[in-house]
Amino acid sequence: MKNTLFATGAAAAFLVLTPAAALAATSTPEHPEHPDGPMTRITRQLTVLPGRAAPGALVKVDFACRTRGPGEQVSVTAAAIAYETGGKTAKVNQVKPGKYAVTLHCGPEKSTAYLEVLGARKQVAKVPAGAPQTGGTDGPADGAPTGPPAAAGAMGILALGGSGLVLARRSRRD
Template sequence: MQKTAVVAGFAAAFLVVAPGAALATTPAATPSPSAAPSAAVPVDPDGPFSRITRLLTVSPAQAQPGARVKLDFACQTREPAEKVTVRSAALVFGKGGWATGTVKDVKPGKYAVTLHCGPETSSATLAVLPVKKQVVKVPTGAPQTGGTDGPGGSGTPLAAAAAMGALALGGSGLVLARRARRR
């Protein structure tokens, strides 16, 4: 019973002291000159909001030089003086804007693509892949070209001359046979 009375006494003391402690005020500190608001951070009368409403993405994220990639982002500027730019050491953009870019002939590796929307930025990474080289060996021989491995032709020049002679003789015989029929 003694323990209960002690606990009840502490509870009552807490209930009496707590409201006074909660309502007590601390003295206001005088602002120091270093605590003044910075002039570098302008206060927007419309309230804070992000200018970048959809972060920058690059699709495909891996490409070879010469390939086209699509950039997707959304940016809302507050005034005409705010510029929207996209920069990358690996991409070149056409006159149509920043919707697509062509991968430059750069060293393979990872390159940053950065969107600047007024004072805000968003970045994505583009991996430039090595260019696959074509075969530079010129094919030779029968399997690749349809020819033979040795000198061209199937026989000697004498065999070719004999075949041409037989053809000429046969043609002459045909002409003589037609003349004989006409008579």
């Protein structure tokens, strides 16, 4: 009884799997077999590093693609980056912040990665006003000394000048 059940199960499995195996072995006109055997054109999926960048930044575009002839084109398309064929880096375009698809076309095959474009950073949150905030000074811009010692020196010079003027007038009267 056990042998009969085993033989029946094996026969049923053989009948179910045989058409699938036969169909898998035949090539279709849409995907002809390559003389070197079946070959995936994209050998390393597309990656964009870093995955988040601001406009103007450089990102690394990495992938590997094998073509089957000169008629098959390799290209990377995206609204968010400017990529030159054959390069390893791309510049992030001036686009609105958000998530953008970057697609590799390797013959008929595609690979997609995503790049998040960040908002442009503002350099200064508040516009500075006045000398202390802008780095200027409240005193003379030519580097002349300021503060209490400079004021005392100026007052001393005025006092000497005034004393000299008084002495000059007295000597004229006499």
